[in-house]
Amino acid sequence: MSGSRTGAGHVVVIGAGIAGLAAAHRLLERGARVTVMEASDRVGGKLLPGEIAGARVDLGAESLLARRPEAVALAREAGLADRLQPPATATASLWTRGALRPMPKGHVMGVPGTASALAGVLSDEGLARIERDADLPRTEVGDDVAVGEYVAARLGHEVVDRLVEPLLGGVYAGDAYRLSMRSAVPQLFQAARTHTSLTEAVREIQSRAATAQQTGPVFMGIQGGVGTLPLAVAESVRARGGEILTGTPVTDLRRAAPPGRQGSDGPAAGGTGAASGEPGHAASQPAAGPTHALWRVVAGGRLLAADAVIVSVPAPAAAALLRAEAPAAAAELAAVEYASMALVTLAYRRAETRLPAGSGFLVPPVDGRTIKASTFASQKWGWIGDENPGLVVVRTSVGRYGETEILGRDDAELVEVSRQDLKAATGLDATPVEARVTRWDGGLPQYPVGHHARVARVREHVAELPGLAVCGAVYDGVGVPACIASAYAAVDQIHGDLRAVRQLTAHPVQSLHGGAGE
Structure with a gap:
């Protein structure tokens, strides 16, 4: 982007998660003056760097989808180019039917192009059910359909329960039988609209991907943790003159009189907002x-x-802020549901620890285990093992949409059930030298059937108010690249360019957040 002064004057960004910080970064490139307001005492949202037993680790999302450009590009712009690293191993497993089984290849979010792709994971009956897809009449998807409902109708419930569920659960902590195919797996939705056979549609998607010849890693990490990305972006924002205020919740958002019509209570009345902090600066300088x-x-x-x-805040907070000026948008956002989850991070002495090869494993809910995934962090990210040769770091995640009992347990109980499941899956029976539980209450927005239409309605209402835009995980995808794309579209919108917003609303960004086991 050009650094020419084409900005929108003084812009306030509410929320300092990765989307809000990306928006601030882009606004400064365009010449705006920027103030970022964050209710919590830190920046970064769901990206959180931390330590365990002296080892640097992520306590939130741990990888970036590299096949979309936004996150990797922003990391480079923020000075992290030399710290970007692909996973040391991308070989993952499924813990299902009593054993760790190699993660199948040749599928799109768990939906196979051929029955043979799921051999070893599904029963003989499940494999035979996939073969029937070619002979079934067309299944209409309409304007939207639940992923699990559609896939089960074409290929049988076993495909959904054993593979689609754990893969989608790793991204949304959601229920495949509720999640929107249009929003969660958009390329599969588009293919399903033009094909009778689902397996044929998957093979076409795979053929297009092969023709595109995408090279390079699918995911990327950052030495020191993906949680260092928002810290670097925040540093860049401040270096460019932007102001970031943490511990500063916004309590009211309203339109004021247009320029030239405000009275004594207009913008000069106590307003600063500028990076310099000079009283009245926002009103005294022309936009x-x-x-x-x-x-x-x-x-x-x-x-x-x-x-x-x-x-750029989660839906409940956005609803509260927009209620006065955009009540219809606020009502839509207030109806968005969220899933909660917890991450259990365990550090072991390497001399006492032996893990299977690979990056970790996913767990289908149908198997009745407590954990839904585990990442062998020291094996997945080479920099963790290199920095801590005497330690092995393992993460587990618990909690899916609608599961409240498990998250009601205290930290010690979550550590214990994680250890029990790890022992059953891998034989790991050592005592960790340290354990940490990180709870993400209301961490992941749910994308049920019709979510795309809700997002379109929110944006339609917001677009009626000049100088207002929304962005973040609730709109176009929960992954880091999706959040950044959403932020850039919001910046375009306040400059009067709605093309990116319309494109995202019509075609959601499919972007994994880099959950455990991928």
């Missing part, structure tokens, strides 16, 4: 580019005047 109706933002006892606002 660059066309100025829309001003916004008034109340946060932490401060009143800021803004020419534009980007709301």
